[in-house]
Amino acid sequence: VHLVESGGGVVQPGRSLRLSCAASGFTFSDCGMHWVRQAPGKGLEWVAIISYDGSNRNYADSMKGRFAISRDNSKNTLYLQLNSLRAEDTAVYYCATRPQHNTTHWGQGTLVTVSS
Amino acid sequence: SYELTQPPSVSVSPGQTARITCSGDALPKEYAYWFQQKSGRAPVLVMYKDTERPSGIPERFSGSSSGTTVTLTISGVQAEDEADYYCQSADSSASYWVFGGGTKLTVL
Numbered sequence: 132v133h134l135v136e137s138g139g140g141v142v143q144p145g146r147s148l149r150l151s152c153a154a155s156g157f158t159f160s161d162c163g164m165h166w167v168r169q170a171p172g173k174g175l176e177w178v179a180i181i182s183y184d185g186s187n188r189n190y191a192d193s194m195k196g197r198f199a200i201s202r203d204n205s206k207n208t209l210y211l212q213l214n215s216l217r218a219e220d221t222a223v224y225y226c227a228t229r230p231q232h233n234t235t236h237w238g239q240g241t242l243v244t245v246s247s
Numbered sequence: 248s249y250e251l252t253q254p255p256s257v258s259v260s261p262g263q264t265a266r267i268t269c270s271g272d273a274l275p276k277e278y279a280y281w282f283q284q285k286s287g288r289a290p291v292l293v294m295y296k297d298t299e300r301p302s303g304i305p306e307r308f309s310g311s312s313s314g315t316t317v318t319l320t321i322s323g324v325q326a327e328d329e330a331d332y333y334c335q336s337a338d339s340s341a342s343y344w345v346f347g348g349g350t351k352l353t354v355l
Contacts, residue, residue, distance in 0.1 A: 163341065167346075174348050174349040175282075175284075175290065175333050175335075175346040175349065176346065177345060180342065180343060180344070191343070225289060232278070232295050232296050233295050233302075235282070235290075235295075237289035237290055239289055
C-alpha cells in the first residue's frame with residue numbers, strides 16, 4: 132500500500148491550493164479516505180472524510196466552507212482543495228485510510244505553509 | 248463531534264511500565280485506536296478496537312478499556328518507544344475521526 136501526497140508549498144494568506152494523494156497497492160475505489168493535518172509542533176487534527184464512491188463527505192467544523200475533499204477513482208487519487216488560506220492552516224497534510232480495523236495507512240505528508 | 252483527553256506527557260525509566268490514558272464520553276460506545284508517531288514521521292497504528300494489537304507491534308504494547316477511559320500500556324519500556332502517542336476514535340457511522348491531543352512519552 133502506498134499513499135503519496137503532493138501539492139504542498141508556500142502560499143500567501145487568502146490564496147488557494149489543491150493537494151493530491153495518489154494511491155496504489157489496494158482497491159482505492161472500495162475505501163473511504165481521510166485528510167488529517169498536523170501544525171508544526173502540534174497534534175494530529177482530522178480534516179475531512181470522503182466515502183468510497185464520493186457520495187458522502189464530512190468536514191471538521193473549523194474547515195467547513197473553506198476546504199473541499201474530492202476523489203477520482205479512475206485515477207486512484209484523492210484531493211483536498213484549500214481555499215481562503217490562513218496562517219493557522221500551516222501544517223503537514225496527510226491522507227489516510229482504514230480499509231480494515233487492524234490497518235490504517237498513511238502517506239508521508241505534504242507541507243503547506245501560509246505566509247506573506 | 249466530541250473530545251478525547253490525554254495527558255500531555257508521561258515519563259518512565261527503561262524497563263518500567265508506561266500507561267497512557269485517553270478519556271471521552273463516547274468511548275463506552277465507540278472503539279479507540281492508538282497511534283505512535285516519531286519525530287517527522289507518519290503515525291503508526293499500535294492498537295485497534297481498544298485492545299487488539301496489529302501484526303508487527305511488539306507484545307509489550309497492550310490496551311484496555313473501562314467506562315469512558317481507554318489505556319495504552321507499554322510494559323518493559325525501551326528507548327525506542329520514546330514518541331508521541333495519539334488516541335483516535337470515530338462516531339458510529341464513521342463519518343468523522345477525532346484525535347486526542349497526544350501524549351509525549353519520554354524514556355528517562
